[in-house]
Amino acid sequence: MQKPLILVTNDDGISAPGIRNLVHFMNELGEVVVVAPDSPQSGKGHAITINSTLTYEEISMKGPQKDYAVSGTPADCVKFALDKIMTRKPDIVVSGINHGSNSSINVIYSGTMSAAVEAGVEGLSSIGFSLLDFGWDANFMEGKPYIQSIVEKVLKNPLPEGVVLNVNIPNLKKEEIKGIKICKQARAKWEENFDERVSPHGKKYYWLTGYFNNMDDSENADETALADGYISVVPIKFDLTAYEYMERLEKMINNR
C-alpha cells in the first residue's frame, strides 16, 4: 500500500521549531513534503502575493522529507506546492505547529489557519495545529501522540468538503493533558491599545498592544476546553454566509 502523502506548511517560517517538530511527527505517518515560507509570516491573515513575484529553493534539512522554502505567505505556499512542486495530490495538508494560540477569534488573523483554509478550498483534508506557547524554546513533544492520532483519524476519514480543523494544544505536560474536546470558536476579542512613542526625529509612532478578552464561558467553547487542560478541535468553514440571518435581511433591505 502506498504511504499517505503529507504536505506540511506553516506561517512561522520553514526553520521554526514548530514546523520541524511537526515534520518529525509526520515522517512517522507517511511521505512528507514541506513547502513553507522562507521567513516568518505571523499575523498576515489570508494574504496572497498578487503584485510581486515568488521564488523558491529546495533546501536540505535533517530527515527523509523534501523541504522547499517559498518567498511568500502561507496561502501562497499551499497554492505553489499544489501547482508547481507536488507531482500528486497530497492526502492531507497540515499547518503549524504554530508558536502561540490560534483559538477563538485568533483564527481570523492566523497565517497558520489561512494555509489550512487554502488547502480546504482546494478540496483537501487539512488541519492547523497551534501550541499555546509563543516561545521559540516551547516544548512541542508533549502533544505528539494527540497530533499523530488526529492526523491518522483524518487520513482514515477525510473531512467533508468545506471543513478544516483548527487544533490548539495547551502548554502542559503529556500526563496533564486531559484529552481532546470538539469545540466551537469562543466569542472573544482583542482589546487593543496603541502604545505611543516618539522617534528621534520627533514623529509619533505606535505599537499595537492589547489583551485578549474572552467573553464566552460555554462549556464547549475552545477557550474553556484549553483552560481545563484539553486539546481543542474546532471544525471551521470558509462559507461565511450567515444563513440564519438571510430572511431578516431580506425584509430589512427589500421590505418583503
Next chain:
Amino acid sequence: MQKPLILVTNDDGISAPGIRNLVHFMNELGEVVVVAPDSPQSGKGHAITINSTLTYEEISMKGPQKDYAVSGTPADCVKFALDKIMTRKPDIVVSGINHGSNSSINVIYSGTMSAAVEAGVEGLSSIGFSLLDFGWDANFMEGKPYIQSIVEKVLKNPLPEGVVLNVNIPNLKKEEIKGIKICKQARAKWEENFDERVSPHGKKYYWLTGYFNNMDDSENADETALADGYISVVPIKFDLTAYEYMERLEKMINNR
C-alpha cells in the same frame, strides 16, 4: 438630532477613486471620518501589524469629512481609528468601494472585507462595498442610490452581533441594475497557475495568475445574482465554527 457618525475605510488606499466616491456618498448621510491605508493593501487578507510600528497623518482632501492616512493594513485602520482617532463610537463602518469583486470565495482574501469584519468584531454595524471593475477609471456613481439606501437601512436597523454585510455591485449602468438580492456566498475557487519567468541573473521566479471557477449555479448564490444584473448582499459571520459537523467529528476523534 445628532447626525450619524460614519467611519470609512478601504484597502486600495486613501486616495483611491473607490473610497473618494464612498466618502462623497456618505457625506450626504452623516458626519464622516476617513481612516484608511496610506498605500494600496489589496490581497493582504486579515493582516494586522504586530512586528512593526504604525504612523498616521491627517491629510486634507476635498469635502467636509476628516481624513487620516495610516501606515497599516485595513484591519489596523479600524483598530487605530477606534482606539486613537475617533472620540465617539461610529454608528456604522463602511469599507470600500473596492476596485474589483469580493464576491464568493474572494471574501477570504479581501482587505476590504477584513476591515468590515474587524469592525464587526468590535461590535459595530459594518458593510464592505465592492464594484466589479478593477479599473482606476471605474464608474462608481451608478451604484450610489443603492449604496446610500443600504447604509440608511442599516443605520435604522443595526446588524445583529457577529454579522457584517458583503455587498458587490455589478459593473452596469444605473438603469440596468435590476435591484438588490440577499445571497449566499457562491461555492467557487481560483484555479491558479504560476507563470514562470527567468531573471537577468538566471533565477526562476513566478507570477501568481489563474482564473475564477464558479462551481455554484444556485439561484441565491452571489455570483448568480451579479451575473443576472443584481447587487448581491451576503450576510457573513466571523464565528467560523461548522456546528453541523461537530457531532460527526466527536464520533470520529473521540469514538463516541
